[in-house]
Amino acid sequence: MLVATGVRYRRLDVPGMDRLEGSSVYYAATEFEARLCRQDPVTVVGGGNSAGQAACFLSRQSPVVNLVIRHDDLRRDVSRYLADRVEQSPRITVWRNTEVCELIGDGALDEVVLHDLPTDARQRVATTSLFVLIGAAPHTRWLEGEIPLDAKGFILTGRAADGPDGPDGMFETRRRGVFAVGDVRSGSVKRVASAVGEGSVAIRHVHEFLAAEGRR
Template sequence: MRPDQTPVVIWKGETVLRNPTVTELADLVGLRAAPSRAAWDLVVVGAGPGGLAAAVCAASEGLSTVVLDALATGGQAATSSRIENYLGFPAGISGGELADRALVQARKFGAGFSIPGEATSLRAADGYHLVGLAEGDDLVAHAVLIATGVHYRRLDVPGSDRLEGASVYYAATEFEARLCRHDPVTVVGGGNSAGQAACFLAGRSPVVNLVIRHDDLGRDMSRYLADRVEQSPRVRIWRHSEVGQLLGDAALEEVVLHDLHTGATQRVATTALFVLIGAAPRTRWLEQEVSLDEKGFVLTGPGAGGRGSTFETRRRGVFAVGDVRSGSVKRVASAVGEGSVAIRQVHEFLEAEGRR
């Protein structure tokens, strides 16, 4: 078999796909099988925790609902190896498993999914909202819920472009952990995602270097998680430090750490770099249709220049929840709560417009 024919996907022992595209995979597993309609009650753009929660609530309450996502279900949460502070899962649950369960639940209630289905525009026509798709079609909706989340920020240092894909990662899942088992690794970031990654990798790697730009690990990280990181014998915390360079030819061998207080540099052995330094909102497709804050997050509620509904944008009938919303708490449980509560406001809008 030629290298360009890999990876190979065998589905139910019958169908074989060689080096399939995301679209071909989605068609195979039925994620692009949403039925067509003249107009949907609700189009949910984004299949992360907020969007999936909204889909479950909307579909279970009788709204015709379709969910779009440019890549896959789960959003950023799907890359988390273990979420331990989510209600009802005392032993924790991976973000991917949580998303899979939500997908099954939403489909049980009749929600449709179109993945990959990338939204490229939002505009109004004849009292409806039109969501333009990369494939060239439009979805017509009475209401739209924006839950597009964020995308990862990359580390712009010498060597990162050369080693990205081989030794630089933006998620710490079982797959990445297996690649660097028994070797020292480095995690960059001070938030919950970085803390979860450090703890997860410490169960597999002998040394996990956690690099943060400040002194207080609890500043941006949940206290329980910061305590766990600090108590782990395999995690070494490099405070007030940053990565200045990646060294290695075909694979990463060392990172150069720069002390922001003293200016000193140190070379640290590592075979993999996990970059978890925050994210930027996915809002370019909205252009001037809704109000954004100075960082590009969607403004909702009274501050959006529209009506007073907490999750409604300045555009009547368009709502936003989760990480993409300005002022939201960037947590899985919070996004799920927002997605669920927002459906009450969608109902109120549809009733006021005489569409229910």
């Protein structure tokens, strides 16, 4: 069995999202997205390492990066070295105790409305791209108790599942004959190209497994 059930990315349920999600909202920050943003102001939502890394990465190109977190302690969920880099960057502004409460723009994003939770004040901030990095829920509830999952519910494979390291074993779960690839796999790169690549390698192992079992 090859599991490739993916994840459900958490969305921001705010006015303007339905209208602008296709043009100005991203769920990953790679070279591709960075190129689209050019040197425009961007906003990153999220208080974890993904958001911290995205803010640092985007700040190489964009002179104005807003990092929006709902609490006041950047170090709560961001590694210390990364939090230091964020705070030392003159290009990154950390908005603490803040939520994005509305997206403004017609065909493309022009501004986000930031809601300061302690004071209830709202402020419009110029932004052309919004990066939503607030976690993803893997489609694995049906596998709970069947194969080992990590703390967030992603499927453990290879060495993480006490299996062999290297390409030969890296997609097999602890249960023989059950493989996992793509976003649902713990530690995978959440991109189309890597999901396709993992699938094409893992399917060879599926054939090898079937041959070894004398089923093919």
